[in-house]
Amino acid sequence: MTSNQKQHYHHGDLYKSLLDAATELLREGGVEALSMRKLADRVGVSRMAPYHHFKDKNDLLCAIAEQGFRLQEGCLSECEVLPTATALEAYVLTYIRFSQEHVETYDLMFGRDIWKTGAPTESLKQVSKVTFKRWVDWIERLQRERVLSTDDSALRVAQSSWAGLHGLCRLFNDGIYLNPEDLESIARTLVNSWLETTSIKR
Amino acid sequence: MTSNQKQHYHHGDLYKSLLDAATELLREGGVEALSMRKLADRVGVSRMAPYHHFKDKNDLLCAIAEQGFRLQEGCLSECEVLPTATALEAYVLTYIRFSQEHVETYDLMFGRDIWKTGAPTESLKQVSKVTFKRWVDWIERLQRERVLSTDDSALRVAQSSWAGLHGLCRLFNDGIYLNPEDLESIARTLVNSWLETTSIKR
DNA sequence: ACCTCTATCTTGACACTGTCCAGATAATAT
DNA sequence: ATATTATCTGGACAGTGTCAAGATAGAGGT
Numbered sequence: 001m002t003s004n005q006k007q008h009y010h011h012g013d014l015y016k017s018l019l020d021a022a023t024e025l026l027r028e029g030g031v032e033a034l035s036m037r038k039l040a041d042r043v044g045v046s047r048m049a050p051y052h053h054f055k056d057k058n059d060l061l062c063a064i065a066e067q068g069f070r071l072q073e074g075c076l077s078e079c080e081v082l083p084t085a086t087a088l089e090a091y092v093l094t095y096i097r098f099s100q101e102h103v104e105t106y107d108l109m110f111g112r113d114i115w116k117t118g119a120p121t122e123s124l125k126q127v128s129k130v131t132f133k134r135w136v137d138w139i140e141r142l143q144r145e146r147v148l149s150t151d152d153s154a155l156r157v158a159q160s161s162w163a164g165l166h167g168l169c170r171l172f173n174d175g176i177y178l179n180p181e182d183l184e185s186i187a188r189t190l191v192n193s194w195l196e197t198t199s200i201k202r
Numbered sequence: 203m204t205s206n207q208k209q210h211y212h213h214g215d216l217y218k219s220l221l222d223a224a225t226e227l228l229r230e231g232g233v234e235a236l237s238m239r240k241l242a243d244r245v246g247v248s249r250m251a252p253y254h255h256f257k258d259k260n261d262l263l264c265a266i267a268e269q270g271f272r273l274q275e276g277c278l279s280e281c282e283v284l285p286t287a288t289a290l291e292a293y294v295l296t297y298i299r300f301s302q303e304h305v306e307t308y309d310l311m312f313g314r315d316i317w318k319t320g321a322p323t324e325s326l327k328q329v330s331k332v333t334f335k336r337w338v339d340w341i342e343r344l345q346r347e348r349v350l351s352t353d354d355s356a357l358r359v360a361q362s363s364w365a366g367l368h369g370l371c372r373l374f375n376d377g378i379y380l381n382p383e384d385l386e387s388i389a390r391t392l393v394n395s396w397l398e399t400t401s402i403k404r
Numbered sequence: 405a406c407c408t409c410t411a412t413c414t415t416g417a418c419a420c421t422g423t424c425c426a427g428a429t430a431a432t433a434t
Numbered sequence: 435a436t437a438t439t440a441t442c443t444g445g446a447c448a449g450t451g452t453c454a455a456g457a458t459a460g461a462g463g464t
Binding site for chain 1: 234314317319353354361362363373376377384388392394396
């Protein structure tokens, strides 16, 4: 290892190639279409080659999820600088849009495959924790600015509101609610329920 | 078929035995531990025997989910006769408790395994639709009684509130939120956000 | 230059999975 | 008794994740 990480051996840049191909496979057919063997095949290496870059299939999934968190972070951070009045709705819509444009990645990021059945990587746990903490901080700010109710702690409001947001995304992503036209409307009702006074409500 | 369905052949009552054993396997190790082969093995029949009672693995999962809906219905219906003041909170707590006591079944009932990846049975679709309709009807009643806001239609309120409830259950069931002590507290915050005026809020 | 070390990649093998297919068995209908 | 039909069995196939042992080849030290 001279300057970079550990690439440029036989294949050239297997780690990145694998991650890219895996994300592609995931997008094409969900997590059940993403097999280690197909992945190796697509990249053009043998069955076991990926195992020198990812300990497990779980490890690979965690890496994809982590990548997803970073991407999401990029999308959401744009909303936080907006003026308070429009920021919340923008945030929610951005969150929803991300979950729709990256259905399978979202499923991995918050799915039981990793968090319950498998075992989340240390770095994945950290990234997700940071993301959630930023949400709590933001809720706190909105409470200070009297946009959100202060009846409950910022943590509790953050948890329950995120539950709503997450639940909504899941219902659509999992194929339970089907009409995508309703999504925005439901989201508005949801945000409405968070707001402090009826006077602000639209 | 003389009087009952189609049992009492070689095994006696394979359909029910399979359903029971499958639910048991599910409870023991989640959906990934429930394999058709292990199931057949546990019941004491050959690999392919279950396929004469369930077209598919998907078909079996749908049957378990359907059974779950009926069980849930039984739990929830007890809350609807309660006086309005306490009914909502009781409903929510009952819903949450069910999802905790039947983690894997709940996952099947509202998971992508069936609704997106697989294909829900016609009867499963119907049962779930009826369950949701009862929720909407109840929301409507609570709106009439001024417990819930009438800013949005009963359908929208039902959708967004259920999203919250479902999202909360998922976060815990999928292993994202871990501290079960927080659950009730978050649930209260959630219900709080649904209520019409601050005067009613606790 | 060579030799060693270690990272990288390959192949064989194993124990699983869902389920198609062809046959065996047994209960029911005629 | 015979025919039909429901039920059950075992063989086979194409998948899966991954352990273990070996091949290859680039890097570092002499």
